Amino acid sequence: MMSEGSSFMKGMIFGGIFCLIMSFFETFNPGTHSEGHNHLHHHLKPVSKDELQKLSESQMSEFAMQVRVYCLIMVTPKLLVHWATANDTWSKHCDKSVFYTSEASKALDAVDLQEQDEWTRLRKAIQHAYENAGDLHWFFIARPTTFAIIENLKYLVLDKDPSQPFYIGHTEKSGELDYVEYDSGIVLSYEAMRRLMEVFKDEDKCPERGRALWKMSEEKQLATCLKYSGVFAENGEDAQGKGLFNKKSVSSLISDSISQNPGDVVEACCSDMAITFAGMSPSQIQVLMYGVYRLRPYGHDFHDSLTFLPPKDSDND
């Protein structure tokens, strides 16, 4: 009896020590440096206010230089009103915003991809954006039914190195695949885009047109191609763990909160630093524009370490 017990105990101790040694080794391995850890982590948060304050002037300048965003807005003539709304509102806050359409419309300008297949269109848009990125290192893909607060997007990726692969948004799971949900916006770093360019060349791993028999949605196609390149989806969250990318509208989230958290509706609902909302009507978007960029209580000032100036020639922000 005793020898059985002691064998077991010896085994446990040995197994435990072995495991500790292995994980110790892993953290000190230069290959899995803290950036690598982030990718396994699946949750991505902005830099904390305390850490921001500790940064030097030159570090701040460096971050400011690299946190510029190229917005790819995927439109179709059917979504003309939303297209016009996005054009008139949040897209003005991108450093560069380009509308990619399935077919040209007389009413608004866009890059005409002349492509009806959603996935192929996305691929072409990504290729175009990569080639025209200039010195922009972050890419944001959205439909015009999404509303994005680009300043908060910049805050989220402020201290993240775009020469590392990042693929961020509201993550969902489909079997073994973690993917970023399309409607709540997709963020890609320059390195993630570069790897996509590479894997696009592989017709087996990443076919240009989805296989006819088993059509995956374009968001999952994207996730699959990225996964082949070693890029994994990460959920964008604030310091309290609240999601920053929302696939519902503000009113929908508030209604949910009223029924689920009647005692603390607003606190429980949505993050102060929210980045996206989806499924909003053009009117709701105009009101949100006012709510984000203008409406505030007198005397509440923030003294953030970075200042983003308002865009030129705009009257609604």
Place this chain on the structure above:
Amino acid sequence: MISPHLLLFCGILLGFVFVQQLVYLRIEGRTLTPAHILSSHAKSHAWNKKADLVQSLYPRVRVLCWIMTRPENLQKRLQHVNATWAQHCNLVLYMSSQSSDFPTVGLNVSEGRSQLYWKTIRAFQHIQKHHLQHADWFLKADDDTFVVLENLRYLLSQHDTEKPLYFGHKFRPFVRQGYMSGGAGYVLSREALRRFVQGFVTGRCTHFSSLEDMALGRCMEIMGVKAVDTRDANLRETFNPFWPDKHLIHKDNTKKQDSLYSYYKTKLGPECCSDFVISFHYLRAADMYMLEYYTYHLRPFGYKYRFNPHHHQNNTIEINQTNTQ
């Protein structure tokens, strides 16, 4: 008899897995905290730390908010008012025909549109009798109005409460100097409140109409109380008689309905409303929480607002967001 080798093996496996779980939990950190586990005490906005100007105005510019309501709206509306903007008042009174535990003050009136002005008269008489020195300014609002108290204090801090003044969204008809919309909320100075009550004592003001806001406006004019222009430095309205969409959305083919009523030339679209807006009206519960979220919570990191009555020089790095298409 179980083989000791097997036991050893099981031990190794179990030990390994057990420690791995511990290590995993430490490295991965806590998973998403359920959003509903939060403090239940009164508003503690994470960013209130720098609200120095607000702190100095709250005790100096005391506002008594009285909210016009009725017994059936207790559950439907009042709880949302109470959960949101009413928290920012120095003192809140809910005025109804019946008193209740909510708490509401029961006025000696009955309910119905025809009774609205009686309610207003009784409410102000009650306030003048019991609370005249408890506040500096006296706000009347409906139970479907949303008020940003900080912006109201900013406006009122520029005036003297011992002067006969009255503030709100000015309408043109019926009263020469204009009268303030009831739904958008209006504010009386202490002297204005005294004169209103005095008007009924002396009979100079009477219940000549049940149109509460217009009738009160007439009494204000009779008693020499001035209807103040409450537009901001860019001539944008602060008190608004409708919900945000109705003011902010400008569609080319809509006729400007309220331009017939508004004293000042109404603008629809982004120029309608001040950044430091004071009120909106005709709001459902979800709208109240939405406005609460937009006003006190949701914000763009580092954004330099265009409208800055007092510009602060900060030692920060400014970034131009250039939009090239």
